Structure formats: C-alpha cells, structure tokens
Amino acid sequence: MGRLAENRGSPGNDAVSTEFDSSVLASHAARLAGVRLVGLFEQEPTRFARFSRRLGPLLVDVSKQAIDGDAWQALLQHAASCAVPLRRDALFAGEPVNASEQRPALHMALRAARDDEGTPAWCEARDQAQACLERMAALVDAVRKAPGVIGLPKITDVVSVGIGGSDFGPRLACAALAGQGGSGPAVHFLANVDGGRLDELMRRLDPEHTLVVLVSKSFGTQETLLNGGVLYEWLCRALGSEQAHRRLFAVTANAEAARAAFALDDARILPMWDFVGGRYSLWSAVGFPVALALGMDGFRRLLAGARQVDRHFREAPLEENLPVWLALVSWWNRAWLGRASHCIVPYDDRLEGLPGYLQQLEMESNGKRVRSDGEPVALPTVPVVWGSVGSNAQHAYFQALHQGTDVVPVDFIGVVKPDHALDENHRALLANLLAQSAALMRGRDEAATWATLAGVADPALRRSLAAQKAFPGNRPSTTILLDRLDPESLGALLALYEHKTFVHATLCGINPFDQWGVELGKSLASRIEPGLRGETAVVPDASTAGLLAHIRALRKA
Numbered sequence: 353m354g355r356l357a358e359n360r361g362s363p364g365n366d367a368v369s370t371e372f373d374s375s376v377l378a379s380h381a382a383r384l385a386g387v388r389l390v391g392l393f394e395q396e397p398t399r400f401a402r403f404s405r406r407l408g409p410l411l412v413d414v415s416k417q418a419i420d421g422d423a424w425q426a427l428l429q430h431a432a433s434c435a436v437p438l439r440r441d442a443l444f445a446g447e448p449v450n451a452s453e454q455r456p457a458l459h460m461a462l463r464a465a466r467d468d469e470g471t472p473a474w475c476e477a478r479d480q481a482q483a484c485l486e487r488m489a490a491l492v493d494a495v496r497k498a499p500g501v502i503g504l505p506k507i508t509d510v511v512s513v514g515i516g517g518s519d520f521g522p523r524l525a526c527a528a529l530a531g532q533g534g535s536g537p538a539v540h541f542l543a544n545v546d547g548g549r550l551d552e553l554m555r556r557l558d559p560e561h562t563l564v565v566l567v568s569k570s571f572g573t574q575e576t577l578l579n580g581g582v583l584y585e586w587l588c589r590a591l592g593s594e595q596a597h598r599r600l601f602a603v604t605a606n607a608e609a610a611r612a613a614f615a616l617d618d619a620r621i622l623p624m625w626d627f628v629g630g631r632y633s634l635w636s637a638v639g640f641p642v643a644l645a646l647g648m649d650g651f652r653r654l655l656a657g658a659r660q661v662d663r664h665f666r667e668a669p670l671e672e673n674l675p676v677w678l679a680l681v682s683w684w685n686r687a688w689l690g691r692a693s694h695c696i697v698p699y700d701d702r703l704e705g706l707p708g709y710l711q712q713l714e715m716e717s718n719g720k721r722v723r724s725d726g727e728p729v730a731l732p733t734v735p736v737v738w739g740s741v742g743s744n745a746q747h748a749y750f751q752a753l754h755q756g757t758d759v760v761p762v763d764f765i766g767v768v769k770p771d772h773a774l775d776e777n778h779r780a781l782l783a784n785l786l787a788q789s790a791a792l793m794r795g796r797d798e799a800a801t802w803a804t805l806a807g808v809a810d811p812a813l814r815r816s817l818a819a820q821k822a823f824p825g826n827r828p829s830t831t832i833l834l835d836r837l838d839p840e841s842l843g844a845l846l847a848l849y850e851h852k853t854f855v856h857a858t859l860c861g862i863n864p865f866d867q868w869g870v871e872l873g874k875s876l877a878s879r880i881e882p883g884l885r886g887e888t889a890v891v892p893d894a895s896t897a898g899l900l901a902h903i904r905a906l907r908k909a
C-alpha cells in the first residue's frame with residue numbers, strides 16, 4: 353500500500369488534499385494479522401481498563417478488537433492527520449459539511465439545551481428546534497391528557513406513516529421504550545408500500561380514536577404519500593372530511609406539499625429542516641409519534657441522553673473520545689483488515705430494531721465510493737451492516753461467525769439491569785452475550801480439540817473430527833453495555849453511533865450526509881409503475897420487460 357491522499361482542513365468542498373503515509377498502518381495490520389487476541393490480554397493484564405470507557409449510562413469495551421498499543425497510537429495519529437477535531441468543530445459550527453448539497457448537518461442542535469451556545473447557525477437551529485419542541489409538547493399533552501382541546505375524542509392509536517429515516521428511529525424508540533410512557537396511545541408504524549399491513553391496520557383500528565401522522569422530510573416519497581392517501585380516505589369514509597382533518601398530522605420540511613396534497617391546516621404541520629438529514633432526524637418532530645407514546649418528559653430524556661454524548665464528542669480529546677474509538681475500530685476492520693461486514697447483536701428483544709436502524713445510519717451515510725472532492729476513495733468505506741437479536745442469532749448464523757471462512761466483527765449490545773423480575777432469564781441472557789464474545793475471541797485449537805476426542809480409536813477419524821470441531825477464534829468484537837434501557841441510555845447509544853458514523857466518514861474522506869445512490873431506483877420505480885397499469889412505461893432493459901410481461905399476464909388472469 354502506498355501513500356493515501358486524505359482530506360484535511362475544514363469539511364465540505366473546500367477540503368484540501370494532503371498525503372498520509374499509509375505504510376505505517378499497513379505494517380501494523382500485517383503484524384497484527386499474526387497476533388492472537390488472547391495473547392494480547394496475556395501480555396497486558398490491564399488491557400480491559402485501557403480499551404474500555406464509561407460514558408454516562410454506557411460502557412464501551414473495544415479490548416477484544418485486533419489492536420495493540422502501537423497500532424492504536426498510529427490510528428489516533430491518523431485521526432489527527434485527517435483533521436477529525438477540525439471537522440467535528442465544523443459540524444457543530446453549522447458549516448456546510450454536506451458539501452454536495454451545500455447544507456450543514458445540525459442534528460445535535462435538536463437536542464441542545466436552550467442555553468447551549470454556539471455559532472449563529474447553531475443558535476438559529478437550536479431556537480427553531482426549541483420552538484418546535486414547545487409546539488410538540490402542547491400537542492402531545494393535548495392528545496394524551498385533554499384531546500377535547502384540539503377537537504378530538506380519546507385517542508387510543510396512532511399510525512406513523514414514513515419510511516427510511518422517517519421510520520427507523522421512531523419505530524426503534526417506541527419498541528425499545530414500550531411501557532415506559534404511562535398511558536399513551538399505541539403507536540403503529542407503516543413504512544412499506546405493501547398493502548397487506550395497511551389493510552390489516554384499517555381492519556383493526558377504530559378511525560374515531562386513531563391519529564395518522566405523515567412523516568416525510570421531502571413530502572415526495574411515494575410510499576408515504578400512497579399509504580397516507582389510503583389512510584386519509586379511510587378516515588374520510590368513516591368520519592367525513594372535517595373529522596378526518598382533525599386526525600391527520602404531518603411532519604415535513606415541505607409544508608407546501610403537505611397543504612397541497614391533504615389540505616392540512618398549519619396547526620397540524622410540524623416542521624423539519626434542511627439542516628437535518630432523514631437518518632439523523634429522530635430528535636426532531638420526526639419523533640412526534642415517540643413523544644405521543646412516551647409523553648414529552650420521556651422524549652426530552654431521550655434528547656438529554658444524546659446531548660450527553662454530543663458534549664463528550666465535542667470536548668473529549670481524540671484518545672478519550674468514544675465515537676472516535678468506534679470509528680477507528682470500524683475503519684481498521686474494514687479498510688485495513690479486510691472485514692467486509694459488521695454484525696450488530698443486541699441481547700434485548702426491545703432493541704430488535706437496532707440492527708436495521710444502524711444499517712441505514714451507516715450504510716446510507718457511508719456507502720460511498722468517491723470522496724467529497726469527487727476523487728475515488730483509496731480504501732473500502734462502509735462494511736455491510738447487519739444483525740439481529742441475541743440469543744436467537746446464536747441459533748441462526750453464529751455458526752458462520754465462529755467457524756466460517758469470513759471474519760465478521762460483532763458489536764454485542766447488552767442491558768445490565770432489566771425491567772422485569774425474571775432474574776434467572778436475565779442472567780442467562782447476559783451469560784450468553786459474554787460467552788459468545790469470549791468464545792469468538794478464544795476459539796478452541798485443534799490440539800485442545802484432539803484431547804477431547806481421546807475415545808476415538810481411529811487416528812484418521814480423530815484428526816478429521818478435531819479439525820471440524822476446532823474453532824479458529826481470534827474473531828474481534830466490541831461490547832456496549834447500557835445500565836438499563838431507558839430514554840437517556842437509548843439516546844446516548846444512538847448519538848454514539850451517529851458520531852461514530854461521522855468520524856468514520858471523515859477517516860474515509862467522504863460525505864456522510866447525502867444519499868444520491870437512492871435516487872436512481874426511486875425515480876425508475878415511478879417511471880416503471882405505469883407499465884403495471886398497462887400504460888406505456890419506461891422499460892430500462894430486456895429483463896425488466898420480461899418480468900413486467902410476466903406480472904401483467906398473471907394479474908390479468
């Protein structure tokens with residue numbers, strides 16, 4: 353590996369290019385390829401203390417990653433040479449870090465306190481967010497405590513209609529914090545344009561007692577507008593248009609489109625802004641359904657948890673900065689050790705939505721092949737992010753994690769104190785989490801396996817069994833423990849990954865805040881759809897033409 357051109361200076365398209373001697377990291381990667389993680393622990397008994405830190409309600413442990421003191425120093429130096437602190441400051445200052453769209457990314461201002469000072473751009477964003485929170489609070493209180501004030505009967509159900517960043521975060525937060533919001537309405541999420549779920553919801557819910565919240569930053573997303581239209585018609589049919597309008601809310605940066613499509617009145621439109629990307633928007637009015645479920649106090653606690661991590665990210669030196677730690681580990685695994693995927697395994701059913709949320713956060717942000725100056729990247733950027741809840745995952749794909757040909761770094765996420773009294777269950781859950789990360793690292797070599805097979809008389813069979821039953825081990829993982837799963841810890845966890853994603857992008861020299869790659873498929877879908885109605889459509893290739901003909905023939909039959 354030669355020299356890497358890296359972006360330095362302030363983020364955005366004014367980045368200047370400089371040279372970074374990549375041979376240092378290449379030599380550490382080559383050296384560590386031959387080193388066993390258990391050996392690193394033997395050499396340095398204080399390794400856990402060195403590579404783990406507490407941050408508010410979180411404990412982050414990267415000691416089971418393939419790093420040692422020298423490699424870590426080199427990685428930290430690289431972070432400094434990529435101007436991570438400068439870029440972070442530019443992010444908080446509201447500079448146009450989203451260079452391709454010339455926009456800032458000020459999601460941190462959404463969770464700022466009233467008196468958190470900053471640049472004029474920051475203060476303006478903070479004030480807009482505060483004003484929005486006040487409006488949200490009034491609506492949330494009305495819906496939960498005095499619906500008559502806004503012309504509604506008791507609301508038992510809310511349907512949140514949105515997709516991607518307008519869905520993953522609120523869906524995750526509602527599931528993770530279910531039961532912690534007192535007597536709020538049940539919130540249902542509708543993202544996919546697949547009519548099955550919508551049909552089921554309309555059969556099950558009582559329109560009289562249901563609110564519909566349309567969440568779309570652009571208010572141009574096909575799935576959301578189509579689903580929203582069907583629900584609006586459903587309300588109108590059951591209650592008439594005036595009552596339907598009382599039950600319809602929108603969260604959008606395009607109020608004009610919301611007014612035009614649904615004749616919504618301004619009191620029922622909550623704002624979004626261009627300075628917040630969809631996948632970073634949970635903290636805005638996109639979280640309105642969460643606030644309805646949890647109550648405004650609970651929602652503010654979520655913001656407070658995230659703010660705690662913002663402060664840490666902003667103030668901690670690189671060597672103590674946990675988003676920087678996680679980003680360096682990801683970059684190290686992907687760019688230098690060739691680990692093409694990254695598995696997220698939360699050991700808590702309430703966090704079932706976390707892998708999907710992080711998949712969008714990291715892959716939509718950092719799934720880029722050119723840098724923000726338009727030049728191709730020199731090294732791989734984002735890994736494939738995937739995963740599911742443990743211990744179920746152990747009975748699905750952990751076999752491949754232990755003995756497969758690919759090494760897949762895992763993030764284990766656990767909750768120390770449960771919200772139930774079934775302690776034996778919780779001990780079993782945590783024991784599984786700890787056991788898996790230990791087993792992935794330790795493995796069991798052929799010699800040890802051989803010894804367990806003393807009863808096998810045939811040496812050839814014994815050798816073959818020993819080979820099949822041995823675990824290579826040396827498979828890296830990070831563990832993040834939450835004290836308990838509450839609004840603060842969830843807010844902190846998600847903000848930690850948000851900033852990790854930003855730093856990872858900075859190490860790669862890419863812009864994490866745009867998503868041009870999603871647009872092509874979106875626009876093609878709308879041009880192909882007339883073909884399903886039997887009208888002339890854009891048919892991009894012969895395969896699509898064949899598939900369209902097949903579908904049309906079956907639909908006619």
Ligand code: F6P
Pocket residue numbers: 515516517518567568569570571572573576630631716867870
């Ligand atoms: O999934 C692609 C995407 O563009 C995301 O970035 C965004 O969160 C989602 O669509 C929904 O967009 P909108 O909030 O504008 O409906």
